[in-house]
Amino acid sequence: MKPTIALVGRPNVGKSTLFNRLTKTRDALVADQPGLTRDRHYGHGKVGGKPYFVVDTGGFEPVVDEGIMVEMARQTLQAVDEADAVIFIVDGRVGVTPQDKLIAQHLRQVGRPVWVAVNKAEGMNQAVVTADFYELGLETPVAVSASHGEGVRELLHEVLSRFDDVEDEPAQDHPKFAVVGRPNVGKSTLVNAILGEERVIAFDQPGTTRDSIFIDFERNQAHYTIIDTAGVRRRGKINETIEKFSVIKTMQAVESANVAVLVLDAMQEVSDQDARLASFILETGRALVVAINKWEAASAEQRDRIKREIARKLAFLEFAKFHYISALSGHGVGDLFKSIDAAYAAAMIKIPTPKLTRVLQLAVERQQPPLSGKVRPKLRYAHQGGTNPPVIVVHGNALEQVPAAYWRYLEHTFIKTFKLQGTPLRVQYKLGANPYASDDRPGSKPNPRTKLRGA
Template identity: 65%
Template sequence: RIKLAIVGRPNVGKSTLINTLLGEERVIAYDLPGTTRDAIEIEFDHGDRKYTLIDTAGLRKRGRVFESIEKFSVIKTLQAIEASNVAVLVLDAQTEISEQDAHIAGFIVESGRALVVAINKWDGLDDYNKEWIEREFNRKLRFLNFAKMHKISALKGFGVGALLRSVNEAHDAAFGKLSTPRLTRVLREAVEQQAPPRRGMFRPKLRYAHQGGQNPPVVVVHGNQLEAVPESYRRYLETRFRRAFKLDGTPLRIHFKSSRNPYA
């Protein structure tokens, strides 16, 4: 089963989204922030895929967390993200994208979880505000450029089918098998097109690559002087691997492993 965490600030429509996915009122969804206190797990099937949905209390800004029950809710949300394979980050189209939205997004990325973004209540916006929220998203959450973004109405079911298809794709990318020969071929083609910059006497030599993990995918690159590879070149390799293996919707980690002999 795909373990799916539905996360976001209070009152963005997480429980309504789950009710729409399930087609029934399984989760209380009052029009009050924070009516869902605990993480609730619900199993359901859609097409030929099986899911376990995790609905959580909305994350509040840590500074405002006073009551122990609220602290517990935040912890449950963070645990749900870590227990999931894919997180759906629900944003409210009718309010600005906040620092707290960015914090939740950052935690999902740090956890290495596959991600799909749902901008909810989209149907209530005029053209000007649609453009404005898209600019806000690209400015404040540009580090989520690996994730698919969907404009939805959880209440009306608009866009929810496409959202679920992206969840499937993100899950498959997170658990994909990356063969060593193909990874190495992509690596060598990338180096041929743009070699890493020289540092001192030596230029880093990237020899071969293999997969070191899943959810998120980890690519281990072997060679010499790899501690000298700059962050910009790591990002360049990430783009090449993503494109070659269609790794949409999942973070990708690249680890460098150097052998000791710089002349080898």
């Protein structure tokens, strides 16, 4: 099994920068602002042929007793308990602080090997910058620069030398779903309910989650990856640069997922921002499940109101399954997985060309496309052009003359026949080449234009 390395330290010492360096990604948000990272953030890396897991943590405040910093400290302690080794990151330009001493005192008691990484040491004498940190009583301090990469490889070799060589585990295809929605609708509470533990910070404060947190887990012997995301506000209310980056990370999480779980609040109206977020999910072609949270707490009047608003504002999501749940009590949470599994299966379906063509021909026999002047468009055959979302490419002649209503008829035929519940469907057409037209005449080559529609 790969060793797990936890990155620990007080706020703003460069943990997320080192995480990005170790994983060769930009997954962790980085800014010159203390307390940016709040939840545990996992990633993969490899150095010298040795793979490992690395865990980014929030700024460790061991003496706080209230507020969100308590939850951040608890997340850090849990990461240390799970880890095989700890890299304690300190700031070489500031020197040893009282908080560093408190953290070191705790780490000496956890029974894990702990290395001290003296960060921000670029351009400094290594012997001088590390001298003060010997008093922490841990492994020999190593001078590094997370932003420039200096000393990082040497530190990793030292850490991994304590562990046996392991082979990379083969990549597995499994559902990856992102939990998205406006701030404070209960996304992190839902993630914790799904996982059965306080894996991410759920706090009664909008904007608690700032980064997208990827979590691998198993349920009924099936593998999943869940992504907790930051709440997406209306553009005019996004003021902080950090929040703007959080929204970007949420959009990227949707694009990297197979399925999006859109969380609505039964206690609030369906806003234009909810509709815009749903539209973005549809535009990216991701499968979708809608969870209306806080259902048990909603009054009968509130329940009737949100159902009417869903029918009015989210009618374009007719392909998605809707669930009325309570993330806090767990009511209805288990049923989400039936829809997530079905949506994933529909999004990733692979349909043989003969089957698609037979369904297309039967649909044409039942109802031919209308005449366009004296010409009737001819739909000859179809093949699948992609997955997530499924793309069906129809070949024939004069297809640009097929009206939108007929394309919708074909879409519904494909959806019904192949049971594509929970995913949008995109139908494209491709015109056949005219073998008698000269190459320099318009229309002598296949028309590259496509027609896209969501189911």
